[in-house]
Amino acid sequence: MLKQNTFVGCLARAISRCLRSPLTLALLLSLASSFGLVATSYAQATATADKGSIDVVGAFTFTSTNINAFFPHKSTQDIGGTIGGDLRLRKFSFGQLAFAARYTNVTSSSADQTFIGGGLESHYRVGPVRPYATVLYGVGGLSLPHTPYSDSGNTVVVGGGVDVPINPKFAARGEFTYSFVNITGFNNTSVGAINISPATLNIGIVYHVR
Numbered sequence: 001m002l003k004q005n006t007f008v009g010c011l012a013r014a015i016s017r018c019l020r021s022p023l024t025l026a027l028l029l030s031l032a033s034s035f036g037l038v039a040t041s042y043a044q045a046t047a048t049a050d051k052g053s054i055d056v057v058g059a060f061t062f063t064s065t066n067i068n069a070f071f072p073h074k075s076t077q078d079i080g081g082t083i084g085g086d087l088r089l090r091k092f093s094f095g096q097l098a099f100a101a102r103y104t105n106v107t108s109s110s111a112d113q114t115f116i117g118g119g120l121e122s123h124y125r126v127g128p129v130r131p132y133a134t135v136l137y138g139v140g141g142l143s144l145p146h147t148p149y150s151d152s153g154n155t156v157v158v159g160g161g162v163d164v165p166i167n168p169k170f171a172a173r174g175e176f177t178y179s180f181v182n183i184t185g186f187n188n189t190s191v192g193a194i195n196i197s198p199a200t201l202n203i204g205i206v207y208h209v210r
Contacts, residue, residue: 052088052089052090053086053088053208053209053210054085054086054087054088054208054209054210055085055086055088055098055206055207055208055209056083056084056085056206056207056209057082057083057084057085057086057102057173057204057205057206057207058081058082058083058204058205058207059081059082059083059173059175059202059203059204059205060079060080060081060202060203060204061078061079061080061081061082061104061106061200061201061202062077062078062079062106062200062201062202062203063077063078063079063080063104063106063113063198063199063200063201064076064077064078064198064199064200065078065111065113065196065197065198065199066196066197067110067111067196076108076110076111077108078106078107078108078111078112078113079106079107079108080104080105080106080107081104081105081106082102082103082104082202082204083102083103084100084101084102084103085100085101086098086099086100086121086206087099087100088123094122095122095123095124096122096123096124097120097121097122097123098120098121098122098123098132099118099119099120099121100118100119100120100121100134100136101117101118102115102116102117102118102136102138102157103115103116104116104200107145109145110144110145111142111143111144111145112141112142112143112144112145113140113141113142113143113198114140114141114152115138115139115140115141115155115157115179116138116139117136117137117138117139117155117157118136118137118138119134119135119136119137119138119157120134120135121133121134121135123163128164128165129162129163129164129165130162130163130164130165130171131160131161131162132160132161132162132163133159133160134157134158134159134160134161134175134177135156135157135158136155136156136157136158136177137154137155137156137157138155138157139152139153139154139155139185140152140153140154140155140179140181140183140198141185142181142183142194142196151183151184151185151194152183152185153181153182153183153184153185153194154181154182154184155179155180155181155182156179156180157177157178157179157180158177158178158179158180159175159176159177159178159200160175160176160177161173161174161175161176161202162174162175163206168208169207169208170205170206170207170208171205171206171208172204172205172206173202173203173204173205173206174201174202174203175200175201175202175203175204176199176200176201176202177199177200177202178197178198178199178200179196179197179198179199179200180195180197181195181196181197181198182194182195183195183196
């Protein structure tokens, strides 16, 4: 079940767990180094991104999930990937609206998780970077290796991130999201019996198709 902690407290602990991985830290440093490329390519990338566009997204995904419903006082850190696409509309005064679709698959020795869904994003421009907020809805799956348990349920994903333009075609992306998964799927789990809230860090690349 969802803990009674405040959302901010859960968010802070989840980020802390994700950042303990040496691989995560290395990827974050690589993302930060891309800022050095922005000075020479920012003007071209800005002109491209402000128009309507189609983007393809690929990222390494690091997920931390409390699975107390199955194992008391235990959490799992899963690693995998996320792929997806964005259909961005033309830029408006309040930002740039986009329709987003995502598929995520992460695994570990304790739990395997998936998500497939879509929703809306709102992109902005702040100097050389492009922050955005995202809200997605779809189906989240959970299975426990070495056991027969496998189920799925309705999932809401909220969060945001930042794109750092590298050139007119590519941008580096860092994203953090928090999911609310209600497991009520084909394994006959009763409504409200199992709720999990994975915290996810994505580090990847955006390719502007057009």
